[in-house]
Amino acid sequence: MRSRRLRPPAIGSRSLVRRLIWLASAWSLLVLAVTSVAVTAFFYAGVISRFDQGLRELAEGLFAGASVDETGAVSAPPLTDARALRVYSGRYWEIAELRDGRLHALERSRSLWDSELPGPAADRLTLGATVKYDTRGPLKEPLRAVALVRSLPGRQAPVVFVTAEDRTPIDRDVRSFGLRAAGLLVLLGAGLVAMVIIQVRVGLKPLFDLRREVVAVRQGRAERVQREYPTELAPLAQELNALVAHNQEVVERQRTHVGNLAHALKTPLSVMLAEAGRHSGELSEVVARQAEAMRQQVERHLRRARAAARSQGSRDRTLVEPALEELARTLERIFEIRGVMIDWTAPSDLAFQGERQDLLEMVGNVMENACKWCRREVWVEAEAVSDRRLRLTVEDDGPGLPAERRGEALERGARLDESAPGSGLGLSIVDELVRAYGGAMQFGESARGGLKVEIELPRA
Amino acid sequence: MRILLVEDDPDLSRQLKLALADAGYAVDHAADGEEAHFLGDTEPYDAIVLDLGLPKLDGVSVLEKWRKANVATPVLILTARGAWSEKVAGFDAGADDYLTKPFHTEELLARLRALLRRAAGHAAPALVCGALRLDPRAARASVNGEPLRLTSLEYRLLHYLMMHQGRVISRTELVEHLYDQDFDRDSNTIEVFIGRLRKKIGADRIETVRGLGYRLAPLQGETAEA
Numbered sequence: 001m002r003s004r005r006l007r008p009p010a011i012g013s014r015s016l017v018r019r020l021i022w023l024a025s026a027w028s029l030l031v032l033a034v035t036s037v038a039v040t041a042f043f044y045a046g047v048i049s050r051f052d053q054g055l056r057e058l059a060e061g062l063f064a065g066a067s068v069d070e071t072g073a074v075s076a077p078p079l080t081d082a083r084a085l086r087v088y089s090g091r092y093w094e095i096a097e098l099r100d101g102r103l104h105a106l107e108r109s110r111s112l113w114d115s116e117l118p119g120p121a122a123d124r125l126t127l128g129a130t131v132k133y134d135t136r137g138p139l140k141e142p143l144r145a146v147a148l149v150r151s152l153p154g155r156q157a158p159v160v161f162v163t164a165e166d167r168t169p170i171d172r173d174v175r176s177f178g179l180r181a182a183g184l185l186v187l188l189g190a191g192l193v194a195m196v197i198i199q200v201r202v203g204l205k206p207l208f209d210l211r212r213e214v215v216a217v218r219q220g221r222a223e224r225v226q227r228e229y230p231t232e233l234a235p236l237a238q239e240l241n242a243l244v245a246h247n248q249e250v251v252e253r254q255r256t257h258v259g260n261l262a263h264a265l266k267t268p269l270s271v272m273l274a275e276a277g278r279h280s281g282e283l284s285e286v287v288a289r290q291a292e293a294m295r296q297q298v299e300r301h302l303r304r305a306r307a308a309a310r311s312q313g314s315r316d317r318t319l320v321e322p323a324l325e326e327l328a329r330t331l332e333r334i335f336e337i338r339g340v341m342i343d344w345t346a347p348s349d350l351a352f353q354g355e356r357q358d359l360l361e362m363v364g365n366v367m368e369n370a371c372k373w374c375r376r377e378v379w380v381e382a383e384a385v386s387d388r389r390l391r392l393t394v395e396d397d398g399p400g401l402p403a404e405r406r407g408e409a410l411e412r413g414a415r416l417d418e419s420a421p422g423s424g425l426g427l428s429i430v431d432e433l434v435r436a437y438g439g440a441m442q443f444g445e446s447a448r449g450g451l452k453v454e455i456e457l458p459r460a
Numbered sequence: 461m462r463i464l465l466v467e468d469d470p471d472l473s474r475q476l477k478l479a480l481a482d483a484g485y486a487v488d489h490a491a492d493g494e495e496a497h498f499l500g501d502t503e504p505y506d507a508i509v510l511d512l513g514l515p516k517l518d519g520v521s522v523l524e525k526w527r528k529a530n531v532a533t534p535v536l537i538l539t540a541r542g543a544w545s546e547k548v549a550g551f552d553a554g555a556d557d558y559l560t561k562p563f564h565t566e567e568l569l570a571r572l573r574a575l576l577r578r579a580a581g582h583a584a585p586a587l588v589c590g591a592l593r594l595d596p597r598a599a600r601a602s603v604n605g606e607p608l609r610l611t612s613l614e615y616r617l618l619h620y621l622m623m624h625q626g627r628v629i630s631r632t633e634l635v636e637h638l639y640d641q642d643f644d645r646d647s648n649t650i651e652v653f654i655g656r657l658r659k660k661i662g663a664d665r666i667e668t669v670r671g672l673g674y675r676l677a678p679l680q681g682e683t684a685e686a
Contacts, residue, residue: 264540
């Protein structure tokens, strides 16, 4: 029988798989994001420090080469930096004095033309300080600047040497580095998440296997969980098996108790029936009638208890062929005096999903009925209808049953012919059992003359 | 006609004894399994009415012991348990008929009469072929004392082969003897039954003689009389 297809569960809100994947992915992604930010920051720090170093050396050069004449005027050393000559080239210097909290240019590079370099906040400009800061140039371009505050001999007020350079190129470099680093890490992250998913699926595979086995046990295709499981799951598998065994035991015990009670009542009932039969009179009649009512009640409750036990218990797999053989053998002996022959066929691997005694009860009653009514022969055929169903057909060569009376055959206690032996409960029991198994029973006319009974049952 | 009644319930025993005596049978009564086993094993009864739920030794075990000791007396089982699985077990243990409690006394008497009539029909002595034994009075066969579970066709087939053991029997002859005239059978089905029978009695006991038919013979090392 093919069961409902089992997939590993979709990643749903309560899924263990989803939880594991989420946790592992969130952590990896966080780590990767932090890494990408940090790496970019380190790169920036390195680049800017080298940039600052160049500016500072230029400023130190200005300081070293600056001279003061007797009037106190400062003059810059002759510099050969061509970029500082071209107007608005992006590289600037300025020698200024600090007065009233502002810088006043004394000398400046030609590149500045007649604009001034903005200084850093005045409070940072203490004597001897080296201040690195960001500002805007004459063209509003972003500048990186270094300011040295030094005193020159012959001048009272401190002199500030400022050098600045357009930082656009390094900003571009840092940005492109950051983008490339982030791109690489995104790829790495995707790879990690994929790995996590694979790990979880592979790692949890035994769990899915276990579930598949439990389903098989419930559907009766397996008696117990059989595979070897990893150390963490093995105790669970053992407990499951113990539970299955316990369940079966409880069902069995319950069934035995009910059976014992019902059967224990039957001998006293026989005595009452026999005693009532030996005497005549009103008392005997009442006793006989009531004993018969009690017998029917006992039968009914016995069956009901068995049906209840069945719905709880695990479902067995019963091979059809040996069951038919046993029944044929038994019935031929029971009807030996009439020389009844039973011709049966069943594929050797055909199995009924349910208990052996139930299969015997269903087929036994139908076959017995056929044996009662047949002339000489009864035919029984079992066949697979589909993966999940099997059909049992019982035919006889007797007189058959007219279509309009077939419904009556299923009524409890109905006996279509009082002259044939039997309690008349047979076919209604069969009908009840067949329904309990989700099967169907129908009557038809056999090509051999008699009644044809077809039963469809679940196949294992 | 002498009947052994095995029943532990005193009221039912009394009733049945009376009913059987009224019907003209001589009745012995046993109230437990051990006593029943002893009586059935030693006294020549014509039939035994056996309750299955017995003190000391249960009815099925008693019956199995009798059958193993080749007691061929027809046995009618009385039991409260009427499920088919239980009936099959009862017949496999060697019962000849089965009556479910509660029952009417008349039905018991009718079944008993049928049983006695049937037993009288097969009055032939037992047939033996090596370890194989077939008792027509009980319509039963065994190998090494282990009862064989045969369907009626298998039994008839074995019976015929045993009556003519050592001789090659053609398929046509088997078909003619196994089926009534009004059955139109393909002789190929005989092969199927021979196959089933071989599974039960041992494949080597029935030899296939190519083009001619089948022959039943004792296995090598077995004597003809077991």
